[in-house]
Amino acid sequence: MRRVVPPVVVGVLALVLWELTVTLGRVAPFILPAPSAIGAQILEQRGNIVDAALASGANALTGLIGGTLLAILAALAASRFRLLGEVSVPFAAVLNALPIIALAPILNNMFESTSSVPRRLVTGIVVFFPVFLNLLRGLREVDPVHQELMRTYAAGGWTFARKVRLPGALPHLFTGLRQASSLAVIAAVVAEYFGGLQDGLGARITSAAAFTAYPRAWAFVAGACLLGLSFYLVTLLLERLAMPWRTRLIS
Amino acid sequence: MRRFLAVLAGLLTGAAAWEGYKAVGNPDGTVLFGVRVLPRADDLSMPHLWTIAERLGAPELTGGRPVWRVVVDACLFTLGITTAGFVAGALIGLALAVAMQRFRVVERGLLPYVIISQTVPLVALAPLIAGWGGVLMPPWATVAVIAAYLAFFPVAVGMLRGLQSPSAAGVELMRSYAAGWWRTLVTLRLPAALPYLFPALRLAGAAAVVGAVVGEISTGTRGGIGRLLIEYAREATSDPAKVYTAMLGAALLGLLVAGAVSLLELPLMRHRRHVEVATL
Amino acid sequence: MTAVAISGVTKVFNPGRPDEVLALSDVDLTVADGEFVSLIGPSGCGKSTLLRLIADLIAPTTGTVTVAGTTAAQARRDQAYGIAFQQAGLFEWRTVRRNVELPLELRGAGRAERRAKAEEMLELVGLSEFAGHYPGQLSGGMQQRVAIARALAVQPPLLLMDEPFGALDEMTRERLQAELLAVCAATGTSTVFVTHSISEAVFLSDRVVVMSARPGRITAAIDVKLPSRDEAGRQAPAYFDKITEVRKALRG
Ligand SMILES: Nc1ncnc2c1ncn2[C@@H]1O[C@H](COP(=O)(O)OP(=O)(O)O)[C@@H](O)[C@H]1O
Ligand SMILES: [Mg+2]
Numbered sequence: 001m002r003r004v005v006p007p008v009v010v011g012v013l014a015l016v017l018w019e020l021t022v023t024l025g026r027v028a029p030f031i032l033p034a035p036s037a038i039g040a041q042i043l044e045q046r047g048n049i050v051d052a053a054l055a056s057g058a059n060a061l062t063g064l065i066g067g068t069l070l071a072i073l074a075a076l077a078a079s080r081f082r083l084l085g086e087v088s089v090p091f092a093a094v095l096n097a098l099p100i101i102a103l104a105p106i107l108n109n110m111f112e113s114t115s116s117v118p119r120r121l122v123t124g125i126v127v128f129f130p131v132f133l134n135l136l137r138g139l140r141e142v143d144p145v146h147q148e149l150m151r152t153y154a155a156g157g158w159t160f161a162r163k164v165r166l167p168g169a170l171p172h173l174f175t176g177l178r179q180a181s182s183l184a185v186i187a188a189v190v191a192e193y194f195g196g197l198q199d200g201l202g203a204r205i206t207s208a209a210a211f212t213a214y215p216r217a218w219a220f221v222a223g224a225c226l227l228g229l230s231f232y233l234v235t236l237l238l239e240r241l242a243m244p245w246r247t248r249l250i251s
Numbered sequence: 252m253r254r255f256l257a258v259l260a261g262l263l264t265g266a267a268a269w270e271g272y273k274a275v276g277n278p279d280g281t282v283l284f285g286v287r288v289l290p291r292a293d294d295l296s297m298p299h300l301w302t303i304a305e306r307l308g309a310p311e312l313t314g315g316r317p318v319w320r321v322v323v324d325a326c327l328f329t330l331g332i333t334t335a336g337f338v339a340g341a342l343i344g345l346a347l348a349v350a351m352q353r354f355r356v357v358e359r360g361l362l363p364y365v366i367i368s369q370t371v372p373l374v375a376l377a378p379l380i381a382g383w384g385g386v387l388m389p390p391w392a393t394v395a396v397i398a399a400y401l402a403f404f405p406v407a408v409g410m411l412r413g414l415q416s417p418s419a420a421g422v423e424l425m426r427s428y429a430a431g432w433w434r435t436l437v438t439l440r441l442p443a444a445l446p447y448l449f450p451a452l453r454l455a456g457a458a459a460v461v462g463a464v465v466g467e468i469s470t471g472t473r474g475g476i477g478r479l480l481i482e483y484a485r486e487a488t489s490d491p492a493k494v495y496t497a498m499l500g501a502a503l504l505g506l507l508v509a510g511a512v513s514l515l516e517l518p519l520m521r522h523r524r525h526v527e528v529a530t531l
Numbered sequence: 532m533t534a535v536a537i538s539g540v541t542k543v544f545n546p547g548r549p550d551e552v553l554a555l556s557d558v559d560l561t562v563a564d565g566e567f568v569s570l571i572g573p574s575g576c577g578k579s580t581l582l583r584l585i586a587d588l589i590a591p592t593t594g595t596v597t598v599a600g601t602t603a604a605q606a607r608r609d610q611a612y613g614i615a616f617q618q619a620g621l622f623e624w625r626t627v628r629r630n631v632e633l634p635l636e637l638r639g640a641g642r643a644e645r646r647a648k649a650e651e652m653l654e655l656v657g658l659s660e661f662a663g664h665y666p667g668q669l670s671g672g673m674q675q676r677v678a679i680a681r682a683l684a685v686q687p688p689l690l691l692m693d694e695p696f697g698a699l700d701e702m703t704r705e706r707l708q709a710e711l712l713a714v715c716a717a718t719g720t721s722t723v724f725v726t727h728s729i730s731e732a733v734f735l736s737d738r739v740v741v742m743s744a745r746p747g748r749i750t751a752a753i754d755v756k757l758p759s760r761d762e763a764g765r766q767a768p769a770y771f772d773k774i775t776e777v778r779k780a781l782r783g
Contacts, residue, residue: 091261145620
């Protein structure tokens with residue numbers, strides 16, 4: 001109860017305040033449309049929102065899966081070969097600080113700007129870094145007691161990897177995935193601002209804004225929020241299923 | 252030093268891969284089942300690295316300033332916006348974190364929204380905030396608003412973790428000294444929060460750069476690197492190397508901000524342990 | 532046969548470097564079959580180092596270590612000993628039962644055999660009801676009992692323990708001491724037990740080996756014969772006499 005009531009109260013209060021400010025203060029819709037207007041647009045445009053969300057969702061999911069698989073392979077390799085790990089971690093950390101989304105227009109040139117490949121590639125690249133960096137950290141951190149214990153069992157390298165290193169790295173993998181899942185949706189939506197095929201939520205938002213249909217644009221933003229939230233929640237669910245021993249998520 | 256060598260090695264590998272692919276790749280890309288899975292390797296899509304370097308030195312338009320000057324100027328312009336956004340976002344994040352630490356009910360009411368807003372692509376709002384330019388604030392400030400908006404989440408969450416990190420023993424010790432909330436905050440909680448604050452600031456710096464670049468593009472603000480990127484991308488068919496110079500500029504901007512934020516922590520974190528902060 | 536025979540062992544860490552440490556100097560020690568030997572001494576005197584030499588987690592600089600009639604390395608490969616540390620070191624992603632099963636699993640024991648053995652060991656340490664729980668759901672004392680059950684699971688002839696009760700409160704400690712003695716008596720296991728508690732060493736051991744630091748070496752070995760090892764034993768004059776004797780030996 002005490003965990004549910006305050007956020008609900010805050011949410012309702014914020015909506016009411018927003019509505020009142022806009023209607024009583026006669027705020028122009030291009031500054032901020034009223035929630036009621038946005039809600040009406042969500043109902044009216046629900047078919048379009050779902051279509052655009054499916055397109056963006058497919059891009060985000062493809063990029064997320066591709067980037068994650070690649071990151072897992074890379075992290076396994078980097079934890080296996082010392083030199084590779086030593087070189088790749090600082091390099092990846094630097095790349096991760098760059099605005100990777102800026103690659104979008106270049107990828108549009110390198111591939112067709114009429115295919116979904118550039119957006120999915122950008123998403124995959126954005127996803128790669130948090131998964132790679134977190135998983136590699138997890139693979140490297142092994143409890144020294146576990147290490148000694150496995151030595152007393154005369155366990156070989158492969159047994160050690162399977163019984164200790166991989167399960168021990170699972171929480172770190174999911175830390176990376178949680179970040180990656182929301183980044184994937186953000187990248188897939190925002191990549192459309194840089195041109196390329198325009199069939200997702202990002203394109204819908206810009207075109208509605210260009211037609212000064214601001215409540216409609218906000219309705220698509222709401223769709224994007226729901227998409228991001230569902231990606232995040234599915235990741236949390238997977239985490240729960242994969243690690244039943246965790247009593248608390250998100251430490 | 253090791254880090255520098257590692258980054259250099261990574262860059263060289265990347266450069267070798269680029270030129271290597273150009274040497275062996277199909278100029279028209281590799282198409283599988285109607286989808287181009289490997290990029291075109293021709294000079295229009297993937298110019299030689301030296302072409303890009305030469306382009307940096309050549310004038311932007313015939314008789315104009317050299318491209319590198321234009322790119323650096325654009326970077327500095329965006330750096331200004333990023334800084335304004337970063338500082339505003341960090342301050343708001345800090346204030347929110349302190350409020351959430353002080354009042355349990357504020358934490359309960361706000362934290363779910365702060366976390367949720369990290370998971371949703373609210374930067375998608377950028378084209379809508381563009382409408383504020385010229386009405387509520389100058390156009391460049393709308394971009395800074397977007398940057399600030401992206402920067403404040405990591406700071407709010409990371410700082411809250413940090414403020415809550417002192418042990419019960421530490422808090423009780425302060426109580427035994429009859430220190431009030433403010434003294435406890437200044438002498439115990441703020442110093443304890445530093446190891447959490449700096450990783451959060453680094454995330455916030457990177458987010459502010461993304462916000463500024465995306466913001467410039469969707470608000471159409473002129474003069475910055477994001478805008479330059481889009482303009483040069485449009486000229487890609489006639490002048491393919493140009494867009495890469497703008498991309499290098501965006502990378503430079505990211506490095507500048509990351510470096511500046513790292514410098515911030517040097518004097519304060521010398522004798523402190525480093526912690527991992529996951530804000531999501 | 533002797534469970535452990537150590538002769539002329541010296542251990543130097545980081546030889547030839549500025550941070551060179553002579554951790555053990557010329558140590559001889561024999562542990563008979565079924566004997567319970569405690570190692571006691573100030574911290575840094577090399578107790579853990581000695582235990583790890585027996586476990587073949589590190590190699591001696593000079594001298595020989597024989598465990599169950601073979602080299603320490605062979606004994607480790609045969610899983611001829613079970614080991615427990617101060618930290619329980621449980622795997623948080625395995626249930627209590629699967630933690631106890633781990634050494635059996637690595638020996639290639641079948642599923643049914645593993646399960647039966649684990650149940651038996653958990654029964655022994657009184658944790659049968661918690662077999663399906665995860666370590667994160669147990670208290671520190673319970674986790675340590677799981678670690679002991681895990682060390683005993685392969686029914687090793689030798690048990691090595693490095694301050695296993697060091698992080699527990701006095702009540703839990705005394706209960707676990709009694710349980711450990713019962714288990715060792717029932718299985719005839721030989722034990723090398725590192726501790727820095729004099730009363731714990733005296734109560735548990737047939738022999739208390741006293742060590743001193745810089746360089747680490749054995750300064751005394753005190754035989755203990757208590758009339759009984761139970762609550763009455765803890766009140767017996769012989770118990771207090773031995774405690775005094777060990778304390779004097781520790782002062783040097
Ligand atoms: N891996 C190691 N490298 C260097 N020195 C070590 C190492 N392990 C132990 N030592 C040193 O050896 C000495 C004995 O350590 P240890 O056996 O752990 O002592 P105890 O368990 O009796 O407290 C200490 O001085 C310690 O610093
Ligand atoms: Mg020790």
